Amino acid sequence: MSTITDDVEAGSTPPPTRNQKRAARVAEAASVGTKMLLLKIVLLGVVDAIALYALFVLVGHEQWLVAAIVVVVTALFNWIYFSPRKLPAKYLAPGVLFLVVFQIFTLVYTGYVAFTNYGTGHNGTQEQAIDSLMSSALVRVPDSATYDVTVIDEAGQLGLLVTAPDGTVSVGNNETPLHEVSDATVEGGLAVAIPNATSLDFAQVIERTDEITELSVPFSEDPNDGALRTQDGRSAYLYTSSLEYDEAADTMTDTETGIVYSNTGTGAFTAEDGSELLPGWQVNVGFDNFVRAFTDSSIRGPLIYVTIWTFVFAILSVATTFFLGLFLAIVFNDPRMKGRKYYRVIMILPYAFPAFLTALVWSGMMNESFGFINQVIFGGAEIPWLTDPTLAKVSILIVNLWLGFPYMFLVCTGALQAIPEDITEAATVDGARPWAIFRLIKLPLLLVTLTPLLIASFAFNFNNFNLIYLLTNGGPRDANAPIPVGFTDILISMVYKVAFTGQTRDYGLASAFAIIIFIIVAVIAIVSFRKTKALEDLN
Amino acid sequence: MMVKKKGLVGLGAVALTAAVVLSGCSASTGGSDDTKASGSTSSLTVWVDSERVDALKGAAAEYSEKTGIDVKLVGKDTSTIKDDFIQQVPTGKGPDIVMGAHDWLGELSTNGVVAPLELGDAAADYLPVAIDASTYEGTTYLLPYAVENIAMLRNADLVAEPATSFDDMIAKGKAAGLTQPFVVQQGAEGDPYHLYPFQTAFGAPVFGSGAEGYDPTDLQLGNAGGEQFATWLGSQGKNGTGAFNTDIDGDIAKQAFLDGTAAFWLTGPWNVGAATDAGINVAIDPIPSPTDQAAQPFAGVKGFFMSAESKNKVAATDFLVNYIGTEAVQLELFKAGNVLPALTAAAEAASEDPIIKGFETVGADAVPMPAIPAMGSVWQYWGIAEAAIINGADPVTTWQKLASDVQAAIK
Numbered sequence: 001m002s003t004i005t006d007d008v009e010a011g012s013t014p015p016p017t018r019n020q021k022r023a024a025r026v027a028e029a030a031s032v033g034t035k036m037l038l039l040k041i042v043l044l045g046v047v048d049a050i051a052l053y054a055l056f057v058l059v060g061h062e063q064w065l066v067a068a069i070v071v072v073v074t075a076l077f078n079w080i081y082f083s084p085r086k087l088p089a090k091y092l093a094p095g096v097l098f099l100v101v102f103q104i105f106t107l108v109y110t111g112y113v114a115f116t117n118y119g120t121g122h123n124g125t126q127e128q129a130i131d132s133l134m135s136s137a138l139v140r141v142p143d144s145a146t147y148d149v150t151v152i153d154e155a156g157q158l159g160l161l162v163t164a165p166d167g168t169v170s171v172g173n174n175e176t177p178l179h180e181v182s183d184a185t186v187e188g189g190l191a192v193a194i195p196n197a198t199s200l201d202f203a204q205v206i207e208r209t210d211e212i213t214e215l216s217v218p219f220s221e222d223p224n225d226g227a228l229r230t231q232d233g234r235s236a237y238l239y240t241s242s243l244e245y246d247e248a249a250d251t252m253t254d255t256e257t258g259i260v261y262s263n264t265g266t267g268a269f270t271a272e273d274g275s276e277l278l279p280g281w282q283v284n285v286g287f288d289n290f291v292r293a294f295t296d297s298s299i300r301g302p303l304i305y306v307t308i309w310t311f312v313f314a315i316l317s318v319a320t321t322f323f324l325g326l327f328l329a330i331v332f333n334d335p336r337m338k339g340r341k342y343y344r345v346i347m348i349l350p351y352a353f354p355a356f357l358t359a360l361v362w363s364g365m366m367n368e369s370f371g372f373i374n375q376v377i378f379g380g381a382e383i384p385w386l387t388d389p390t391l392a393k394v395s396i397l398i399v400n401l402w403l404g405f406p407y408m409f410l411v412c413t414g415a416l417q418a419i420p421e422d423i424t425e426a427a428t429v430d431g432a433r434p435w436a437i438f439r440l441i442k443l444p445l446l447l448v449t450l451t452p453l454l455i456a457s458f459a460f461n462f463n464n465f466n467l468i469y470l471l472t473n474g475g476p477r478d479a480n481a482p483i484p485v486g487f488t489d490i491l492i493s494m495v496y497k498v499a500f501t502g503q504t505r506d507y508g509l510a511s512a513f514a515i516i517i518f519i520i521v522a523v524i525a526i527v528s529f530r531k532t533k534a535l536e537d538l539n
Numbered sequence: 540m541m542v543k544k545k546g547l548v549g550l551g552a553v554a555l556t557a558a559v560v561l562s563g564c565s566a567s568t569g570g571s572d573d574t575k576a577s578g579s580t581s582s583l584t585v586w587v588d589s590e591r592v593d594a595l596k597g598a599a600a601e602y603s604e605k606t607g608i609d610v611k612l613v614g615k616d617t618s619t620i621k622d623d624f625i626q627q628v629p630t631g632k633g634p635d636i637v638m639g640a641h642d643w644l645g646e647l648s649t650n651g652v653v654a655p656l657e658l659g660d661a662a663a664d665y666l667p668v669a670i671d672a673s674t675y676e677g678t679t680y681l682l683p684y685a686v687e688n689i690a691m692l693r694n695a696d697l698v699a700e701p702a703t704s705f706d707d708m709i710a711k712g713k714a715a716g717l718t719q720p721f722v723v724q725q726g727a728e729g730d731p732y733h734l735y736p737f738q739t740a741f742g743a744p745v746f747g748s749g750a751e752g753y754d755p756t757d758l759q760l761g762n763a764g765g766e767q768f769a770t771w772l773g774s775q776g777k778n779g780t781g782a783f784n785t786d787i788d789g790d791i792a793k794q795a796f797l798d799g800t801a802a803f804w805l806t807g808p809w810n811v812g813a814a815t816d817a818g819i820n821v822a823i824d825p826i827p828s829p830t831d832q833a834a835q836p837f838a839g840v841k842g843f844f845m846s847a848e849s850k851n852k853v854a855a856t857d858f859l860v861n862y863i864g865t866e867a868v869q870l871e872l873f874k875a876g877n878v879l880p881a882l883t884a885a886a887e888a889a890s891e892d893p894i895i896k897g898f899e900t901v902g903a904d905a906v907p908m909p910a911i912p913a914m915g916s917v918w919q920y921w922g923i924a925e926a927a928i929i930n931g932a933d934p935v936t937t938w939q940k941l942a943s944d945v946q947a948a949i950k
Contacts, residue, residue, distance in 0.1 A: 124629030
C-alpha cells in the first residue's frame with residue numbers, strides 16, 4: 001500500500017532535495033507513536049526471549065552449530081527491525097527465514113542423502129554398527145545357570161561379586177577372571193559385600209550404566225569359557241561372542257567359521273565372497289545412486305514406463321481439464337444463457353470438496369464388484385475400472401478431470417471476461433466467423449494470461465502424489481517388476497515406494513530420484529516460461 | 540506509519556512461528572535433556588502406541604516411586620512409530636524403549652537399533668509362541684505382552700454350530716440362505732496374511748525352520764503342498780465357487796458380517812468389538828480347514844524393544860523384565876487392547892472371557908510370522924500372485940513363478 005502512495009508521489013511531484021528528504025525522515029520517525037515503539041520492543045523481546053531459551057537448551061545438548069546459527073539470526077533480526085532504514089529487509093526477513101527453514105534446508109538435506117547409502121542396514125555411524133554387531137553376537141552359553149551378582153567398586157574399577165547357584169562366592173572384573181573368595185558378607189544366601197570394595201546400590205548401578213554394560217568378567221583363564229555379563233545389575237549370565245573386532249585392522253572375525261569381514265569402504269564389513277555383516281553404516285557413495293537409477297536393470301525397466309506415464313498423465317491432465325474448463329467458461333459466458341450464475345456455482349462444487357475425500361469416494365465408486373458405477377450405472381457389469389492396467393489409467397484421468405476442471409473453468413472465465421468485447425465486434429465487422437474469432441484472436445490472448453497457470457498445473461500434476469496414492473496406490477501391480485511398482489505409478493509415487501514401503505528402504509536412491517524429478521520439472525518450467533515470453537512479445 | 544505496522548505484523552509472525560517451532564523441539568528433546576543434565580535422577584523415555592498410554596501409566600508411576608527413575612510415556616502414532624524409531628535412534632534422540640510388533644525384528648536388527656534383552660529364567664513364564672517370536676537369530680530382543688492371531692468369527696444367530704471343514708462352512712452358510720456366507724478381506728493386491736491358514740493346511744509354510752528360527756535358505760513356499768493350495772485357491776476364486784474375491788476389502792468384509800449377509804468372517808481380535816457393538820452374537824471358532832490338516836494362522840506378538848543407543852540400559856532392562864513382565868501390568872495392557880497376554884499366568888486369567896478363550900484355542904496352532912528380512916521379498920510377490928490366482932490365472936504356473944521370483948529376490 002505504501003509503495004503505491006510512494007509511486008504516486010514520486011510521479012506527481014518533483015524529486016525532493018536532500019534537506020527535504022531528511023526532514024521527511026525526521027517527521028516520519030517522530031510520527032511513530034510511543035505505543036507502536038513499545039509494541040515493537042515487546043514483540044522483539046518475545047523473539048529474543050525465545051531465542052535465549054533455545055540457546056540454553058541447545059548449549060545443554062552441546063549443539064554448538066545450531067546455537068551459533070540462532071545467535072546470528074536473532075542478532076540479524078534485531079538489527080533489521082531496530083534500524084530506521086532497511087525497509088525491504090523488514091518485509092523480506094520473515095519470509096526468507098521460513099523459506100530457509102522449511103524449503104532450502106529440506107532441499108539441501110535431500111541432496112546430501114542422495115550421495116549416501118542411507119537406507120535399511122546403513123542407518124547410523126560405524127561406531128554404532130560395531131556396538132550393535134558386538135552386542136548381538138553375544139550368545140548365552142546353552143544350559144548355563146543364572147548367577148546372582150552384586151556390582152562392586154574396587155578403587156574405581158567395577159567388578160562383579162558372584163554367588164553361583166551352588167553357593168560358591170567369587171569375584172572378578174574386566175581384567176581378572178573370576179576367582180573364589182572366602183571373606184564375603186553373605187545375606188540370605190547372596191554375597192552382598194567384600195572387604196576393600198564398596199557395593200553399589202540400585203541408584204548407583206543406574207548412574208554407572210555405561211560402565212556396567214561394558215563389564216564382562218571372564219569366567220576362567222580360558223577365553224572360550226565365555227564371560228559373565230549383567231544387564232540389570234542383579235543377575236548375570238554366561239556369554240560367548242561369535243564375533244571379534246580387530247580395531248587396528250578394522251576387521252570383524254567370525255570366531256566359529258573363521259571368516260574375516262573387512263571394511264572395504266562400502267559401508268559394511270564385507271567378506272571376500274561379498275557377503276556383508278549387517279548392520280552397516282552410512283558412507284558417501286558419490287554418484288552411485290544416480291548411476292543405479294539409470295543403469296540398474298531391475299530399476300530401469302519400471303523407470304522407463306513410469307516416466308512415460310508420468311508425462312502422459314501430466315500433459316493429458318492439463319489438456320483435458322483446460323479444454324473442458326475453457327469450453328464451459330465460453331458456454332457460461334454467453335449472455336444468451338439464462339441462470340448462468342447458478343450453473344457456475346454448481347460447476348465449481350467439485351473444487352470445493354477436499355481432493356482427498358473425492359479421490360477416496362471415486363475409488364469406492366469404481367470398485368469392480370461393489371462400486372456404484374458398475375452396480376447402478378452399468379447394471380451390475382464387472383468393468384475393472386481400477387484393476388485393468390489400461391482402464392486404470394483412463395480412470396485416473398477421469399477422476400483428475402473431475403478434480404481439475406473447476407479451477408480451469410474459473411481462471412478461463414476470468415481471462416475471457418478480461419478480453420474486450422470490441423475486439424470480437426471488430427472481427428465480426430471484418431467478416432470473421434465465430435470459430436475463426438476464437439481460434440485466431442481469443443485463444444492466443446487467453447494463452448498469454450493462462451500459460452503460466454498451465455505450467456504450474458503441469459508441475460503440480462507431475463507430482464500429483466495424493467491422487468495416485470488414494471485412488472489406485474499405483475496399482476494394478478506389475479508382477480514382473482522387481483520393485484513393488486504398478487502400472488499407474490508416477491515418478492513421485494514410485495519414489496515413495498522405493499523409500500518407504502517394504503522392509504528394505506533405500507533413502508539414498510529415493511533422494512536421487514527426487515533430485516532427478518526436480519531437474520525435469522525445473523527444465524520444463526524454464527523452457528515453457530521462455531516460450532511464454534515469446535508469446536507475449538508477439539502481441 | 541503504515542510501514543511500521545506491517546513490519547510489526549511480520550515480526551509477530553516470526554515470534555509466533557519461532558515459539559511453535561521451538562516448543563516442538565523442546566518437547567521432543569526434553570526427555571534426553573534431563574537424563575544428561577542431572578546424573579542422580581535418571582529417566583526412561585518409552586514410546587507407546589497412543590491407545591495404550593493409559594494402561595501403562597500405573598506401572599510407570601509405581602516404578603518411579605520404587606526406584607526414583609522417572610518413566611516418561613510418549614504416545615506415538617502406530618503407523619509411524621517404527622520408522623521414527625529407526626531414524627531417531629542413531630541420532631541419540633530416540634527413546635530408551637519402544638512398543639512394537641515382533642515382525643519388525645528383522646528390520647530393526649538389520650538397522651542395528653535394538654539391543655538384546657536377557658529374559659533369563661523368566662522366559663519360561665511366557666507362552667512358547669511369544670518367546671519364539673521374540674527371538675531373532677538365537678538372541679531375544681523383545682519383551683512380549685500380547686499374542687495376536689486371526690480366527691473365524693461366526694454369527695451364532697445365523698449358523699448355530701461351528702463348521703467342521705471349509706466345505707462344511709460354505710454348506711452351512713448356504714443352508715442358512717446366504718449367497719456369500721464367508722468373507723475374508725483381500726483387495727487388488729491380495730492379502731496373504733489372511734489366506735495363510737489355508738496354505739498351511741496344505742503343508743506349505745513359507746520357510747522351513749531350524750534351531751535359530753526360520754531358515755531363509757529353506758524356502759518351502761513352492762513345494763507340492765503349495766501347488767495344491769494354489770489349485771484349491773483357484774477353484775474357490777472367480778471362475779470357481781467365488782468364496783474368495785479380491786474386490787472384498789476390509790471394509791466390505793466387515794459390512795457384510797455386520798449386515799448379516801455373511802455368517803463367517805476370518806479376521807482378528809481387533810474387529811470383534813465392532814461386531815459385538817453391532818449386536819451380533821459372535822462366536823470364535825477354529826479356522827475350518829480345507830484338508831485334514833490343521834489350518835494354522837500366523838501369530839503376531841506385541842512387545843517392547845530396547846534401543847541400542849539407550850543411555851539407561853540397566854534401568855530399561857529392569858523396567859521391562861521385572862515390571863512389564865508382571866501379571867498385573869500384562870492384564871492392564873490386555874484391558875486396553877483385548878488381545879491375549881503373552882505372560883502365561885495373565886493369559887489364563889484373561890481367558891475367562893469366551894472370546895479371548897476362542898482366540899487362544901486357535902492361537903495354540905499358530906506359528907510366529909517370520910521376522911527375517913527375506914520375508915520382505917516374500918510379501919512383495921505373495922499377495923499379487925494369490926490375487927491373480929483368485930482372479931483366474933493358472934494356479935500352478937502362477938505359484939511356481941511366485942516361488943522362483945521369491946527365490947531370486949532372496950538370493
